[in-house]
Amino acid sequence: MNNKIKQYPEGHFVGIWMGIGIVIFSLIGIPLSIVTDNPGFIGIGPAIGVAFGLSIGQSIENKYKQDGKIRPLTESEIKIRKNAVAVGIITLISGIFIFFLLYLL
Numbered sequence: 001m002n003n004k005i006k007q008y009p010e011g012h013f014v015g016i017w018m019g020i021g022i023v024i025f026s027l028i029g030i031p032l033s034i035v036t037d038n039p040g041f042i043g044i045g046p047a048i049g050v051a052f053g054l055s056i057g058q059s060i061e062n063k064y065k066q067d068g069k070i071r072p073l074t075e076s077e078i079k080i081r082k083n084a085v086a087v088g089i090i091t092l093i094s095g096i097f098i099f100f101l102l103y104l105l
Contacts, residue, residue: 007071008064014057021053022046 022045029045064070073081 005069007069009073009077010070011061011073012070013060013064014054017057017060018050018053021049021051021056023049025049025052 025045025048026042027045029041029043029048032045033039033041061070
């Protein structure tokens with residue numbers, strides 16, 4: 001029998017639960033904004049989802065850390081995360097630039 005404990009990288013559960021929270025509260029925020037004719041609810045949904053997912057994910061992560069099931073990130077995982085952040089920032093800046101070109105000129 002295999003006695004090896006399954007280990008998860010740091011931030012695993014926080015990321016998963018933030019994604020779940022954003023999806024759930026976006027799905028609530030969009031119909032709510034349509035019904036109330038207030039587009040502000042579209043933005044509130046993901047913001048609440050991030051807070052919801054962060055709190056649940058961090059509590060699960062702390063529980064698993066106490067059980068010894070959370071491991072530090074490897075060098076390759078750190079490099080992948082840095083690259084993903086860089087791509088996200090470049091995408092955001094490109095989107096803002098395109099927005100300005102299309103709607104403000």
